[in-house]
Amino acid sequence: MAAPPDVVLVYVPDKTKRRSITTALRDRWSVRTAASLDAATTSLDETIAVVVVGGDDSTAIEHALTNSPNECDHIQVLWLGSNEADIAASAVKVLAEDVTAAELQQTVARLHQRARYNRLLTTCYELSRARSEAKADGLSDAVDTHDQTLESVQRELDDLAADIDDIDAFDVALEK
Amino acid sequence: MSDDHSHSTDVADAASNVLCATPAIGHAKNEHCRDLLTRAGPPGTILGVTVASSPGERMSEWSNAIDPVQTKLSFVDVSNGGRSAAMSVDGFGGQHGAMVNMVEIEDVDLHQLGTQISAQLDAATDGPVVVCLDSLTDLFQFESERKIHRFLNVVTTRVEAADAIAHYHIDANGHPTSTIETLAPLFDVTIRADESL
Numbered sequence: 001m002a003a004p005p006d007v008v009l010v011y012v013p014d015k016t017k018r019r020s021i022t023t024a025l026r027d028r029w030s031v032r033t034a035a036s037l038d039a040a041t042t043s044l045d046e047t048i049a050v051v052v053v054g055g056d057d058s059t060a061i062e063h064a065l066t067n068s069p070n071e072c073d074h075i076q077v078l079w080l081g082s083n084e085a086d087i088a089a090s091a092v093k094v095l096a097e098d099v100t101a102a103e104l105q106q107t108v109a110r111l112h113q114r115a116r117y118n119r120l121l122t123t124c125y126e127l128s129r130a131r132s133e134a135k136a137d138g139l140s141d142a143v144d145t146h147d148q149t150l151e152s153v154q155r156e157l158d159d160l161a162a163d164i165d166d167i168d169a170f171d172v173a174l175e176k
Numbered sequence: 177m178s179d180d181h182s183h184s185t186d187v188a189d190a191a192s193n194v195l196c197a198t199p200a201i202g203h204a205k206n207e208h209c210r211d212l213l214t215r216a217g218p219p220g221t222i223l224g225v226t227v228a229s230s231p232g233e234r235m236s237e238w239s240n241a242i243d244p245v246q247t248k249l250s251f252v253d254v255s256n257g258g259r260s261a262a263m264s265v266d267g268f269g270g271q272h273g274a275m276v277n278m279v280e281i282e283d284v285d286l287h288q289l290g291t292q293i294s295a296q297l298d299a300a301t302d303g304p305v306v307v308c309l310d311s312l313t314d315l316f317q318f319e320s321e322r323k324i325h326r327f328l329n330v331v332t333t334r335v336e337a338a339d340a341i342a343h344y345h346i347d348a349n350g351h352p353t354s355t356i357e358t359l360a361p362l363f364d365v366t367i368r369a370d371e372s373l
Contacts, residue, residue, distance in 0.1 A: 125325045125358075132357035150361050161333045169334075170290040173326040 006112050007032055007047045011040040011061060012054035012080070017097070021052055021080070024101035025108060040064065046071040049115035050108055054080045054097065073175075074118040076111035113164055118172045120157045127153060188343070189215050191364035192336040197348040197356055200313070204369040205345060210241035212343040213306055220302030221248040223340075225293060227284065227314035231276070234310060248302050250277040252292045254284055284318040286327045293331055297338040307335060307342035312359070313350045321355055328362050 008025055011034045012018040022031050032048070034040035040051070041064040053061050065072050078093045093107050131146035161169060170176075188194045194212060198204040213219060219242060224234050231251040235244070279296070281288050297305065315324055328344070335342040346356065348368060360366045 121326045121329055124329060124361075125322055128325065128358045128361045129354075131361065132354045135357055136354060147361070154361075157329065158333055158336075161330065162337065166291045166294045166334075169330045170287045170327070173290075173330045174287050174323060175326075176287060 006030075006049040006115065008108060009034060009040065009043050009048050009051045010054075011037075011051060014054065017054055017080075021054070021104065024104050025052075028105060029108070029112070037061070037064065041068070044068045044070060044072055044075070048072070048075055050076050050078060050111045052078045052080065052104075052108070074115045074122070076115045076118075078107060078111055110168070113160060114168055114172050117157070117160050117164055117169070118175075120153055120160065121173055124150065124153050124157060188212060188365045188367060192341055193332040193363045194341075194343040195312075195346060195356070195360060195363040195366040196343045196369075197346050197366065198369040199349050200347040206237045208367060208369055209308060209310075209343070209345070210238060213238060213241055213308065216304040216306070216341055218243065219247050219304050219306040221250065221300040221305045223293065223296050223300070223305065223307045224249070224251045224253075225289070225307065225309040226251060227254045227311065228317075229310045229314075231278065234308065235276075248277075248300070249275070250279070250296050250300075252279045252281065252289060252296060254281050254289065256283045284315065286315070286319060286323065290327060290331055290334075294334045297334060297340055300338070300340070303339070305338065305340035307340055309342065309344040311345035311347065313345070313347040316351065316355075321358060325359060325362065328359065332362050 007030045009032045010018055010021050010025070012021060013035055015035070018033055018035065022033055025031050032043050034043055037060050040061060044051075044064060045068075051061060051065075061077065065075060065077070076093075078095065080095050080097050080099065093111065095103065095107060099107075127146055127150050131143055131150065134142035134146060164172075196205070196208050196212060198208055213222065222238075222242065224231060226234060231253050234251075235249070277296075279292050281292065293307070297307075312324065312328075315327075319327075332342070344363070346359075348356070356366070356368075
């Protein structure tokens with residue numbers, strides 16, 4: 001199974017900070033930038049894996065994620081800031097605004113793993129359901145096809161699970 | 177990927193994770209449980225995960241299959257998992273000196289349950305390590321099929337990574353066939369026992 005695009009969306013209204021964050025990340029990932037909530041909302045689609053949010057208020061992006069017409073359930077949010085009162089419920093990680101490039105990259109890498117794990121868990125469940133339906137309908141060829149795909153997905157999941165700690169694995173599985 | 181086998185626990189010998197679908201009424205559940213506990217020989221460690229059933233009840237059912245003095249026993253027990261008043265977290269008096277490590281979780285919290293199962297697997301030193309989860313049907317009282325599927329995906333992977341073996345009880349008549357079929361791919365083997373056992 002081909003790896004899905006894992007784009008990082010940097011939604012930071014301040015131009016200088018946005019540029020700095022983008023510079024730190026673009027050697028490893030495709031990066032989109034947004035200076036306004038409208039631009040960030042427009043950018044949200046199934047190719048986005050991580051959203052890095054800066055500025056005073058991240059709750060608006062949470063609303064955008066929840067109400068996006070695109071598939072956004074897997075998206076992991078990283079909030080850069082110092083005001084804990086503004087932390088959105090969906091922000092998985094919070095880092096200080098003056099975080100180093102290395103720590104930023106390390107955290108985004110971890111969030112990418114979580115996003116990928118999330119997608120694979122969803123795919124595994126959907127395939128399992130489809131297989132169940134095919135079996136109920138007596139479609140043995142379809143069952144065999146689903147079995148092969150499931151084996152491939154499960155192998156990817158097992159490989160990824162080896163690199164994810166329990167907290168992250170169960171957080172992602174239980175969508176916390 | 178699950179192989180569909182009825183009745184026999186022999187096919188589960190080499191399997192890391194086994195789904196054990198038996199009727200809630202009758203002896204099949206406990207007979208299969210005892211067989212699955214000892215399929216890799218006398219267990220060095222048993223990790224029991226109890227929701228509506230109690231640790232004391234499971235211990236009582238296992239008493240003829242294991243030596244509680246030789247086997248290290250741990251339980252992750254959900255206190256408010258729908259247990260009847262008649263089943264308490266009773267002591268282990270009469271279990272001939274068994275020492276039991278007990279981790280209590282107050283409510284059905286899959287995150288806590290999962291991380292505790294994983295922690296107990298990591299802490300186990302005496303193999304073979306055997307996990308008995310009783311039961312998935314109890315968890316379905318509290319969580320959706322989707323969430324349980326995702327939870328089990330993590331747990332079964334952790335069991336395999338720890339070189340442990342596990343079986344997971346589910347009421348064969350308590351769910352539509354589609355639910356058991358949807359869960360089956362997560363397990364190496366699915367055992368389905370009918371009421372004749």
